[in-house]
Each structure stands twice: as C-alpha cells, then as structure tokens.
Amino acid sequence: MREFIPLATRFVDLPAGFSLRRGGALHGARIAYEAFGKINAARDNVILILTGLSPDAHVASHADNPAPGWWEAMLGPGRPIDTNRWCAICVNSLGSCKGSTGPASVDPMKGEPYRLEFPELSMEDIADAAAFTVRALGVERLACVIGASMGGMSSLALLARHPGLTRSHINISGAVHAQPFSIAIRSLQREAIQSDPHWNLGRYDEERYPKRGMLLSRKLGVISYRSAQEWNSRFGRASLDLDRRAHKKPFGLEFAVEGYLECHARRFLECFDPNCYLYLSRCIDWFDLGESCGCTADDALSRLRPEKALVIGVHTDILFPLHQQRQIAEGLRAGGADVQFLALESAVGHDAFLVDTERFGPPVGEFLSAL
Amino acid sequence: MREFIPLATRFVDLPAGFSLRRGGALHGARIAYEAFGKINAARDNVILILTGLSPDAHVASHADNPAPGWWEAMLGPGRPIDTNRWCAICVNSLGSCKGSTGPASVDPMKGEPYRLEFPELSMEDIADAAAFTVRALGVERLACVIGASMGGMSSLALLARHPGLTRSHINISGAVHAQPFSIAIRSLQREAIQSDPHWNLGRYDEERYPKRGMLLSRKLGVISYRSAQEWNSRFGRASLDLDRRAHKKPFGLEFAVEGYLECHARRFLECFDPNCYLYLSRCIDWFDLGESCGCTADDALSRLRPEKALVIGVHTDILFPLHQQRQIAEGLRAGGADVQFLALESAVGHDAFLVDTERFGPPVGEFLSAL
Numbered sequence: 001m002r003e004f005i006p007l008a009t010r011f012v013d014l015p016a017g018f019s020l021r022r023g024g025a026l027h028g029a030r031i032a033y034e035a036f037g038k039i040n041a042a043r044d045n046v047i048l049i050l051t052g053l054s055p056d057a058h059v060a061s062h063a064d065n066p067a068p069g070w071w072e073a074m075l076g077p078g079r080p081i082d083t084n085r086w087c088a089i090c091v092n093s094l095g096s097c098k099g100s101t102g103p104a105s106v107d108p109m110k111g112e113p114y115r116l117e118f119p120e121l122s123m124e125d126i127a128d129a130a131a132f133t134v135r136a137l138g139v140e141r142l143a144c145v146i147g148a149s150m151g152g153m154s155s156l157a158l159l160a161r162h163p164g165l166t167r168s169h170i171n172i173s174g175a176v177h178a179q180p181f182s183i184a185i186r187s188l189q190r191e192a193i194q195s196d197p198h199w200n201l202g203r204y205d206e207e208r209y210p211k212r213g214m215l216l217s218r219k220l221g222v223i224s225y226r227s228a229q230e231w232n233s234r235f236g237r238a239s240l241d242l243d244r245r246a247h248k249k250p251f252g253l254e255f256a257v258e259g260y261l262e263c264h265a266r267r268f269l270e271c272f273d274p275n276c277y278l279y280l281s282r283c284i285d286w287f288d289l290g291e292s293c294g295c296t297a298d299d300a301l302s303r304l305r306p307e308k309a310l311v312i313g314v315h316t317d318i319l320f321p322l323h324q325q326r327q328i329a330e331g332l333r334a335g336g337a338d339v340q341f342l343a344l345e346s347a348v349g350h351d352a353f354l355v356d357t358e359r360f361g362p363p364v365g366e367f368l369s370a371l
Numbered sequence: 372m373r374e375f376i377p378l379a380t381r382f383v384d385l386p387a388g389f390s391l392r393r394g395g396a397l398h399g400a401r402i403a404y405e406a407f408g409k410i411n412a413a414r415d416n417v418i419l420i421l422t423g424l425s426p427d428a429h430v431a432s433h434a435d436n437p438a439p440g441w442w443e444a445m446l447g448p449g450r451p452i453d454t455n456r457w458c459a460i461c462v463n464s465l466g467s468c469k470g471s472t473g474p475a476s477v478d479p480m481k482g483e484p485y486r487l488e489f490p491e492l493s494m495e496d497i498a499d500a501a502a503f504t505v506r507a508l509g510v511e512r513l514a515c516v517i518g519a520s521m522g523g524m525s526s527l528a529l530l531a532r533h534p535g536l537t538r539s540h541i542n543i544s545g546a547v548h549a550q551p552f553s554i555a556i557r558s559l560q561r562e563a564i565q566s567d568p569h570w571n572l573g574r575y576d577e578e579r580y581p582k583r584g585m586l587l588s589r590k591l592g593v594i595s596y597r598s599a600q601e602w603n604s605r606f607g608r609a610s611l612d613l614d615r616r617a618h619k620k621p622f623g624l625e626f627a628v629e630g631y632l633e634c635h636a637r638r639f640l641e642c643f644d645p646n647c648y649l650y651l652s653r654c655i656d657w658f659d660l661g662e663s664c665g666c667t668a669d670d671a672l673s674r675l676r677p678e679k680a681l682v683i684g685v686h687t688d689i690l691f692p693l694h695q696q697r698q699i700a701e702g703l704r705a706g707g708a709d710v711q712f713l714a715l716e717s718a719v720g721h722d723a724f725l726v727d728t729e730r731f732g733p734p735v736g737e738f739l740s741a742l
Contacts, residue, residue: 116621177608178608179599179602179603179607179608180599180602180603180605180606180607180608180626180627180628181594181598181599181602181603181628182599183608183626183628183629184590184594184602184628184629184632185594187624187626187628187629187632188587188590188591188594188632190622191586191587191590192563192566192587194622195563195566195567195583195584195587196566197568201621202621212566213566215562216559216562216563216566216587219555219559219562220559220591223552223555223556223559227552228550228551228552228553228689228692231550231551231552231555232550232551232552234551235551236550236551237548237549237550237551237554237659250487250572250573251561251565251649251653253558254656255551255554255558255656256551257551257552257554257555257558258554258555258558261555261558261559278622282622285625285626288608318599318689321599
C-alpha cells in the first residue's frame with residue numbers, strides 16, 4: 001500500500017479510540033496538516049482549509065517545501081489568502097492516503113494495512129478530525145473555514161457539529177448533499193475500480209494493482225470536473241498526434257480529448273490509493289447535512305450562523321451545480337449571516353476554483369481582507 | 372456470438388463486394404428492415420426511419436409482431452407516423468447485431484464471426500446501405516427520412532451522398548459531428564468494454580463474456596442519455612430497497628438511481644453484442660459531415676436541399692446539445708429549405724424522443740400531414 005506524503009507535512013495524533021459516526025473507532029490514528037504563515041499572539045488569525053477528495057495538505061509552496069501546491073496562486077504572502085496576515089492550516093482528510101490515517105495506513109492492532117477493514121467513513125468524521133486538529137494546535141476560534149468541492153461539504157459538517165469554532169466561512173462549489181446525477185457518476189467510478197480483477201476486494205499490491213480500473217475511474221472523474229463548453233474551445237475535434245495513438249491498438253485513442261484524459265488519469269494513478277478513493281467517494285454520496293442535523297437541509301443551514309460567509313459557484317459545474325451553492329447562500333442568510341453569493345461565468349466547470357484562480361482570487365482576498 | 376433479430380424482420384441482400392468508405396468490402400452482407408403500412412401505386416408514400424445506436428428495426432407493434440417497438444407511440448394507424456397514409460421502412464444499421472450484417476455476423480469467407488476482422492465502419496456506410504435498401508424495394512424517392520440521435524447523423528450522411536433521394540427530412544437530437552465531451556463519454560464506454568479481461572480482443576463467448584465491461588459501459592451511456600434535472604425529481608436521494616442491495620457487498624448499490632442504472636444495464640446485456648457496440652460507437656465519433664463533404668459542416672448542410680425539414684432538439688440534452696440541432700436547422704435553411712426548428716423543454720435529456728413522445732408526436736405528425 002502506498003501513501004503519498006508531501007515534504008513538510010506535520011501531524012496531530014487523534015485521541016485513542018477516535019469514534020466514527022457509523023460505528024467503529026480508530027486507534028493510533030493521525031491527521032496530516034501543513035501550516036502557512038504564523039499564528040499571532042491572540043491566536044485569532046487562523047484559517048482552516050478543507051480540501052476536495054484528492055488533494056493533500058500542500059496548498060502552496062513555502063520554504064520547507066518549494067514544490068507548487070494545488071492552490072498555488074491562492075495562498076502566500078500578498079496572495080488572496082495572505083500569509084503575511086493569516087496563518088492557514090490545511091488538513092488532509094481522514095481516510096485519505098496523503099498522510100492522514102486511512103484504508104492504506106497500517107492498522108496498529110494488526111500490523112498490516114486496514115484496506116476494507118477500515119471502518120465506514122463519513123463526512124462528519126472528516127469534519128470532527130479537522131476540528132480536533134485545529135484545537136490540538138491551540139486554536140479555539142478560527143477566523144474562517146474555507147472548503148471547496150468535498151471540502152465544501154466537510155466545512156458544512158464542521159460548522160454544524162462545532163458551533164462557534166469559526167467566525168466566517170467560504171464555501172466554494174459545495175453542496176448540502178449530492179444529487180442523483182453526481183451519485184451515478186461516482187457510483188460508476190467505484191464500480192470501475194471494483195470491476196478490475198486486480199482490485200481483488202481491496203487486497204491488491206504493487207504487482208497486481210487495479211490500474212485499468214483506476215484509469216477508467218479517474219477519466220470519468222475528469223469528465224465530471226470539466227465542461228463541454230471548455231472542451232469545445234480547447235480540443236474541438238482535433239486528433240491526437242500519431243505517435244501517441246497507442247500503437248494502433250484496436251479502438252485505441254484517436255482524439256486529442258482522449259489523450260488529455262489518459263494523461264490526467266495516468267498522473268493520478270501515481271498518487272492515489274484505490275481503497276482510499278472508494279472510501280472518500282462513498283462518503284461524499286452519503287453526506288446529507290439535513291439528515292446529519294435531524295432536520296431539513298435549509299433549516300440546518302440556517303442554524304450554522306457564521307457571522308459572515310462567501311459562497312461561490314460556477315455556471316458550468318455539472319457535478320455540484322450552481323443551484324446547490326445558491327441553496328447554501330440562502331440558507332446561511334436565513335440564519336442571519338452576512339452572506340455574499342457569487343455565480344461565476346467560468347467555462348471550466350467544477351474544477352474552475354483550481355484553474356480559473358484569477359476569478360476566484362479577488363473575491364476570496366476581498367472577503368478575508370474585510371474580516 | 373449472439374444476434375438479436377425481431378420477428379417479422381425482412382432482409383435485403385447488399386451487392387457482392389459492398390465497399391466500405393475506410394477500406395474493405397463485404398460479401399454476402401444483408402440489411403434487416405421492417406415495413407409498416409403499404410406502399411401506394413405511385414410509390415411516393417415511403418418514409419425511411421434511421422435509428423440510434425442500439426435499436427432494431429421494430430419501431431412499433433403490428434400484426435406480424437405484436438411486441439411493442441422502441442417508438443411505439445409514434446408509429447401506427449392514426450399515430451404521428453400514420454401508417455394509414457405512409458409506408459414506413461425502418462432499417463437496422465449496418466454493423467448492428469439486430470439482423471443486419473455486423474461484427475457478430477458470420478463472415479461467409481471464413482465460416483466464423485467477423486469479430487474485429489469486420490472492416491472499419493463509418494456513418495457513410497450505414498447511410499449507403501440504407502439507401503441501397505430502399506432502392507432495392509423499388510423506391511426512387513422517399514417522402515421523408517426521419518433520423519434520431521445517431522440516426523440524425525446517418526440521415527445527414529444519406530442526404531449528402533444520395534441527393535434527391537428524399538423530399539423532406541426530420542432530424543431529432545442529431546448533429547453534424549460529435550463534440551469532445553460526447554467523444555470522451557463514448558471513449559470511456561469503449562474502454563470499459565475493452566478493460567474487461569473477458570473481452571479478450573473481441574474473442575469472447577457465452578462462457579467468457581465481458582459482462583462487467585458491458586454493464587459499466589451501458590450505465591455510462593444511460594447517464595449521458597438522461598439529465599440531472601429528471602433524476603432530481605425522479606430519484607432524489609431515495610435509497611434502494613434493502614432486498615436489492617446486492618447482498619451487502621462492500622461498496623454495493625445503495626441509492627435508487629444506482630438500482631435504476633443496474634436494471635437498465637442488465638437488460639441491455641441481454642440484447643447487444645459488445646463488438647458491434649464498439650464499432651457503432653466509434654463510427655459516431657468519426658462522423659463529420661463537413662469532412663465527409665470536403666467543406667465546412669455549414670456549407671455541407673446548405674447543399675443538402677431537402678424541400679422541407681423539421682429539426683428538433685431538447686434543452687437538457689448533454690450528449691447532442693441543443694446548439695447542434697440549431698446548427699442543422701440554420702444550415703439547411705441557408706440552402707433554401709423550408710425549415711422548422713423546435714427546442715423542446717423536456718427534462719429527459721437526449722432520450723426525450725423515446726420517452727416524451729407526447730411532445731414529439733404532434734410536431735412530427737403535423738409536419739408529415741402537411742407534406
């Protein structure tokens with residue numbers, strides 16, 4: 001089993017017997033995080049960043065790890081999340097394979113990887129582990145929780161389960177729960193991995209690794225993260241260069257868009273564990289803020305009560321469609337929060353926050369400056 | 372290899388050495404068709420129906436085959452395609468497994484199924500075989516060619532390659548070529564089949580059949596044929612009945628939408644050959660009306676010159692999006708045709724023409740009545 005831990009990652013140990021919402025408990029578990037900027041004396045300048053399904057805690061480059069991070073343009077001195085003022089802490093999700101304990105980690109009770117023996121993971125567990133982490137670092141009140149995509153969901157779970165832990169909230173391309181179209185996409189991604197005979201009920205190794213299943217799964221992911229509109233202008237019907245046409249295999253790749261998907265998926269193969277992917281993907285489908293709070297999603301939102309919130313969505317997002325961000329904004333506003341809702345015109349779809357940072361940077365920077 | 376031929380299917384033999392556009396020729400090939408209604412003495416009441424990727428030629432029930440057809444509500448006495456007036460001929464596409472010669476058919480030269488030895492199939496070949504079929508039945512001029520989905524593409528190819536063969540044309544949810552988003556979806560569907568070890572480069576049999584690959588492929592197809600909007604109202608986040616939850620398999624089906632996809636895909640498994648699916652799917656991606664005619668797609672459309680045309684698309688179609696039908700309508704109009712363009716509000720997506728027949732019936736019926 002491979003874990004993929006960036007340089008400069010730090011760790012917080014979860015308490016022994018850390019209970020999970022759907023049953024079971026973890027022993028010897030830890031949460032990986034990276035910190036950017038310095039905590040001030042009042043400890044009131046801390047921002048928590050919760051990620052999408054696949055990123056690690058390395059948001060941006062810094063002295064201890066100069067490699068570019070997954071949100072490089074958004075965080076650093078003078079950038080929208082300005083580390084001259086803020087101390088940003090990004091937490092790798094519980095259940096991931098980027099340093100936090102997950103299905104690819106060794107179960108200390110058995111001395112071998114958990115694999116499918118890892119307990120059922122929920123979004124609430126991810127939120128609780130993140131809340132524990134910031135408190136363990138001596139932070140009792142956050143200036144802001146920022147979450148995008150799955151991180152938008154875990155942020156809502158955190159606000160619901162840890163009232164008063166944050167003053168403000170930025171929710172980007174998030175949702176109170178997944179819709180059936182998105183569930184269907186993720187269900188197929190999981191089925192692709194499970195259909196690979198090398199998956200072997202989670203008992204793969206380097207020799208027999210579910211590579212074809214992971215490739216298929218990730219390609220389907222990329223299709224759902226982008227938009228038809230972007231690809232029309234980017235690829236059109238262009239052909240793949242002849243030398244990339246997979247040795248004239250029957251039904252091999254021919255179009256530029258197929259080469260792009262192949263390239264993305266091969267890169268992912270090198271950096272994510274299949275069982276962790278299954279756990280995190282299912283946890284997105286399970287999450288339902290209303291069910292979690294024992295009321296309707298709208299009522300649950302109205303009870304979260306951050307002082308201020310910024311909610312951003314993108315017109316071309318097919319995975320977390322724009323009306324879901326509008327619902328978050330309206331629900332928070334109904335609870336009395338000072339909410340700004342932004343519907344961005346980006347062509348990039350769900351991934352826009354990772355790509356169109358020139359659109360996301362200014363509103364995020366302005367929101368944080370005004371705190 | 373299984374072929375799936377409805378009762379009452381009739382056949383026309385293609386000429387020996389029927390040449391395919393990308394090279395190769397077929398010997399002993401035939402086209403399956405079904406006829407609905409009677410040809411009149413002037414032989415001027417014949418409508419040709421070209422299908423999407425998977426249907427057979429059994430459009431609707433009749434005395435010789437009372438089973439409901441794939442467009443049951445649209446065709447019959449007093450229905451929109453009124454067999455009291457019209458003789459409708461539906462052709463099963465060349466390359467399919469529903470009676471016409473395709474990869475699942477026996478190659479008479481070798482006495483065994485073609486499988487991947489079948490020559491590369493193009494949309495132009497499907498159109499030529501259909502044109503040959505109606506001429507072999509003694510029809511020199513059609514009253515109308517009706518094509519939906521892939522049939523919308525083969526119709527355009529037929530109009531381009533057989534000028535004057537039809538007076539009018541109804542194009543439903545068609546396109547002059549596929550866009551990269553749709554190519555990506557179909558590419559993944561093909562990859563799912565090929566990734567199944569039982570596919571075995573096309574050399575599967577009943578014992579070792581690429582069932583998991585076909586299931587995945589079809590589920591992805593269904594996702595692209597429908598719309599998020601339809602599924603929100605139809606399934607929401609409803610759970611699957613407990614007894615359908617696949618014996619508590621890890622990561623098994625839990626949501627109603629997953630059960631729906633599974634059910635659809637299992638039905639398809641029983642009635643379509645995997646190699647035929649690969650050939651027809653690739654043929655959709657390859658088709659490009661402009662490239663076929665040696666000019667831009669818009670110029671090609673303007674040269675088709677049916678007297679009248681009806682072009683219909685659906686707002687929620689993500690596979691053949693509405694602007695592609697608008698392009699067809701404008702292109703035909705630029706050539707002088709009397710064109711009616713309808714953008715329907717159906718929530719069902721690409722499949723709307725199969726499901727929302729109460730929306731499609733009246734305009735199709737009125738168009739044909741006025742001929």
